[in-house]
Amino acid sequence: MPTAMAPAETNRRIAPARRAPLQIAPAAASNASGPRKIGRMSTEAAARSVPSARSTLARFDADICSCSHMRVIALLTDFGTRDGYVGAMKGVLAVRAPHACIVDITHDVPAGDVQHAAWVLKTVWSHFPAGTVFLAVVDPGVGSARPAIALGAEDRFAVGPDNGIFTFVADSARAVSLAIPIDASPVFHGRDVFAPVAASLAGGVSLEDIGAPAESPERLPLPRPERRGEVIEAHVIHIDRFGNCVSDVPAAMLGGRPVRVEAGAVRTTRLVRTYAEAREGELVALINSAGHLELATRSGAASERFGIRRGARLLVRLG
Amino acid sequence: MPTAMAPAETNRRIAPARRAPLQIAPAAASNASGPRKIGRMSTEAAARSVPSARSTLARFDADICSCSHMRVIALLTDFGTRDGYVGAMKGVLAVRAPHACIVDITHDVPAGDVQHAAWVLKTVWSHFPAGTVFLAVVDPGVGSARPAIALGAEDRFAVGPDNGIFTFVADSARAVSLAIPIDASPVFHGRDVFAPVAASLAGGVSLEDIGAPAESPERLPLPRPERRGEVIEAHVIHIDRFGNCVSDVPAAMLGGRPVRVEAGAVRTTRLVRTYAEAREGELVALINSAGHLELATRSGAASERFGIRRGARLLVRLG
Amino acid sequence: MPTAMAPAETNRRIAPARRAPLQIAPAAASNASGPRKIGRMSTEAAARSVPSARSTLARFDADICSCSHMRVIALLTDFGTRDGYVGAMKGVLAVRAPHACIVDITHDVPAGDVQHAAWVLKTVWSHFPAGTVFLAVVDPGVGSARPAIALGAEDRFAVGPDNGIFTFVADSARAVSLAIPIDASPVFHGRDVFAPVAASLAGGVSLEDIGAPAESPERLPLPRPERRGEVIEAHVIHIDRFGNCVSDVPAAMLGGRPVRVEAGAVRTTRLVRTYAEAREGELVALINSAGHLELATRSGAASERFGIRRGARLLVRLG
Structure with missing residues (x-):
């Protein structure tokens, strides 16, 4: 006989606690979605003005601001962890987005398995802070005609090949197409195309300044x-x-x-x-x-x- | 015939160096064990006072302080690296503890192998800075009657299921039990229970404010x-x-x-x-x-x- | 018939973009190669002087400076990810270089495969920021007569065993030999010798202060x-x-x-x-x-x- 779901029992087995559970404030970074000047840039500009206690304070607040809204770049690839592919991409990010926080989601997506990657991306998307840039590269068609895109959806960004990897975030996505730099390796857009764009987004560059508006991202035929x-x-x-x-x-x-x-x-x-x-x-x-x-x-x-x-x-x- | 251990020979094969070995200062963070206000909070409070060079300095020092004592959250799970489980947990940490430093110990504990995890935790514990929060989730009994706990031991913290994973740090541990939020997934306490608590501890919340005192952590019957x-x-x-x-x-x-x-x-x-x-x-x-x-x-x-x-x-x- | 390479066609399949591709500024950290005082140190010194708006500004700039030049320590080992070896090493780095950015390149070099590691190191080296410290430990001869070294090459540093792992960066390398601390585990120089030295280099200590000049690093007989x-x-x-x-x-x-x-x-x-x-x-x-x-x-x-x-x-x- 089918067993009924019992939502009312969901917390029957609650762990004992005689004190009220901790009240946790909403995430500090949750309103950091829109592009904004990062602290260091505005500080440098401010530093050209006359130094005073007031302007120093302003600069200081700018720095606090940039820190508390430090962008996360979250990596999701099928590069595996035996070679230098992940490292090279992280190196590019460290050069171009030295203040960003680089987070590994996974590099063990089965080689070329776009559907696997799309599902993993779906399961993590909403748990990351607003403003996060997902760098998602499972790209068997690298260098071929498949477009390279960046997109914004639900206050977060993503960069990668337009091959279906963004299927589950495509509905609300605003996408732009990426130009391929003339010196990019045709077999490693993760390092030479997507990572630099992810760094720019993490640095506050707007989607409009990244590329031209593109069609809605491709969806897997599921x-x-x-x-x-x-x-x-x-x-x-x-x-x-x-x-x-x-x-x-x-x-x-x-x-x-x-x-x-x-x-x-x-x-x-x-x-x-x-x-x-x-x-x-x-x-x-x-x-x-x-x-x-x-x-x-x-x-x-x-x-x-x-x-x-x-x-x-x-x-x-x-x- | 048994070979004698030869402690006196321990450094016989010393690498050649004509200069004295570098004197390395003790770790800056080693006295950061107790909960303390993080810089940003106290800065915001200070910012409400009259701005002056002096108060600006105070705020600045507070920030330096918060940086140098930035807490480490160290992750140890059996989630593997193919799925979004690790990523979702890191996302929660990035939202709730944006200033913490997230460090992967391992996610490749064999599935459900609590003893393996307990040993790994033992081998890393004392090498991390005081104040580190270990987020240790090998939790085959997730959502069942096994308690969820946080503990402090030897100037560090740990959060996870009370299933023996803390066996080797239990002797000196002061534990508290965790309440399970009503909206937590019963199959993913790592994301919905343990990560938020780890973030709170990393943010300076005290164990007493996290949960009610609990018995000494469970030990594996080894x-x-x-x-x-x-x-x-x-x-x-x-x-x-x-x-x-x-x-x-x-x-x-x-x-x-x-x-x-x-x-x-x-x-x-x-x-x-x-x-x-x-x-x-x-x-x-x-x-x-x-x-x-x-x-x-x-x-x-x-x-x-x-x-x-x-x-x-x-x-x-x-x- | 052999197919000719067609460099002229390299960008034939360029992704569509009606706007000019983004101009990306050169990496901010690319001139951070030489050792320099980190911000916090100079700030502490400055704090002993009379507080004024001017000196506060100076300190603030110092902090900005230290952040933008925060050193990367990039890890490359064959430790695998099942045990506590990687974690223990990261713990040591977190204690001794709390401001450094720890980046995993790989820990899945096949056990003892120095050539594999050497190639991976080659493929990532130039993509990391100037000033990066590579902590490269594939060390089957740990504790034996093989020397322990640190080196500088092309504005970056590396630390590890002198067993051929630095083959592909050896040509331009300036190496120093490392003393083995008397209390170092003879089977884990990664944790007790190389990580502390990497932390020192990341903190701005110069190669000359790390060890005595050594021969050019060993090359694999390829x-x-x-x-x-x-x-x-x-x-x-x-x-x-x-x-x-x-x-x-x-x-x-x-x-x-x-x-x-x-x-x-x-x-x-x-x-x-x-x-x-x-x-x-x-x-x-x-x-x-x-x-x-x-x-x-x-x-x-x-x-x-x-x-x-x-x-x-x-x-x-x-x-």
Whole structure:
């Protein structure tokens, strides 16, 4: 019998705490989305005026400002970590955006797997500060006719090839096309095209000054989950490092109802809250941290154990 | 015949240098353990007063201060590097602790291997600056009844599940339990519970303001090395990336004496200083960089070559 | 028939842009090579003088200066990412160089593979800012007689074992030998010798104050590409993560002429600009992002598919 989701029980197992949970102020950087002068530039300009306590204060505030709004450049590639590709790109960023904070998301996207990268980008996007520049380079067509773009969406920026890697942020994106510098290596736009542009965006240059307006970014030709009566025809969109099988069904499509999920010959009616609720060898469903329906098992890879691959068709029957 | 350890020879092979070795000043951050106001906050308060050269100076010093004591948040997980889990957590940190320095220790702890993580944490703990916040998330029981905690020990902090991951720092730890925010994903406390708390600690919030006092952290039920007469019954506690087999015997237990180490059918009486002293295919013992007795071989994995697994029982006979 | 290289066509497939490409200012940090006082030190000294608007300004500029010239310490090791070795080294850097920017190049050099590390270092070196300190530790002979060195070359620094890892930057290098502190672990110079020295260099200490002048760094005994008439006898010097086979032939040796490349029984006459131009299963040659001749194929590992290993002899016939 299908198990009902129990949102009311979500916090039943709350950790004990006799004091009120800490109130955490909203992120300081969350309003730093728009391009702005960085502190050092305006300071240099100010330094040409007569020095006084007042102007010193102004400069000081400018510096504080630039620090607190220091831009993050977040890297997402399939370069792997054996070679110098990631390092060369970071070197370029360190030269051109010395004040930016360089953050590795992943360099272990399977080689050339644009869909994998697109999904990872979706799962991290909204968790980064406004103003973040995502440098996303999975680019098997590097140097060919595929356009190079930068885009802004939901107060953040992204730079990379227009090959579908921005599928999940494309709806709200404002894109510009990038010119390829004449001395760029035709096989390493990550280093010679995208990193310099990411550095410029992190330094406050506006999208309009980066390139000419472009069409909406390309989307991968993925099937969409489709509801027919009480059945959703869905798909496995990502297999994660633990072997969990992520579907393209957001929790909202389930409306809080019990489900039965079929993946080929295997099926489950157990919709649990946590991995720990699964029994050894049992396939379960849950709502994952990206808010999507997912198939999993306890301490093991559901993908391998149950032979579920990316792209597999799922039938989700609402109970 | 057992080979005697030769501490007196430790620096026999010193690299040539005609000048005195550089005197390195003690770490600037080493007294930054206690919570303190970060510069930006106090600057904002100060900015409400009348601007003058003096108050500007005060603010400036506050900023210098905040920079030099910028907190490190050091990440240790089993999230792997293929997905967005690490990135999402870093995004949360970048939003909530924009001035902290985010450092990757590892994300390649084998999935769910709490003991592996506990050992890695032990080997890095004391090398980080006072005030460092370790964000340690290997959490197969995420969302279940296992408590979520933060702790302070030896001038540093740690945040994570109370499942034994803090075994090796538990003795001196002062722990508090964490409340689980009502909107936290039950399958990703790393992002929604632990990272926000790590950011708060990095920002100077005190442990008392983070949560209610908790019991001493849970310890893994590991056997301990036991000495009976001239024999120590010991255990392999960790296999490292090179296949070196780390034991639970600290060097002090050997008292500088020659040893014979037996691991099942294989044994060695060669206690060497460096890996380079081992001959091809020879099993040797040495004191590793964590100060523990270790079995190793030259340019190869002792674990694979000699079939020594984690948990294996060792007999260490003092000569 | 050999295909001619077509430099004139390099930008034929330029991405569309109706505006002029962004003019990017030269890297701010590019003149930061020489050792200099870091801002905080000089600020502390200045703070002892009478506070005034003028001196406050001076201090403020000093701080701006220290920030914009903040040194990068770039890490390149074979430590892997499962253990605490990388973390311990980063902890030491965070203590001793709290203002430096720590950047991971790679920790996944195959264990003990000095040549791999040397090539990676070559491909990243010039892309990092002047003043960068490369901490390069692939050190199977750690603790043995091999010297420990630091060097300066082309406005950057490097620290590590003198075992050939600096082969490709040795020509212009000025090296000093390092003393081994008496309490250094003989099996972890990365943490106890090289990291402290890297921190000192990042803090502005000069090479002369680090150690005594040493011989030119050791070079790996690699064959060199040799031209005899219209044939270059070359070698595969590196296999990258994608299975591309990098040769030791810089583009300049080809003089822009058509080529036929033979690797054992396989050969190609197709010299292309980009990976995307290769047909499925076809071996092609191209000039890679390090400016070297490389053998590759489309969406697959040329090394595996065509059985080309590192060290393989290549014959490059100029057309």
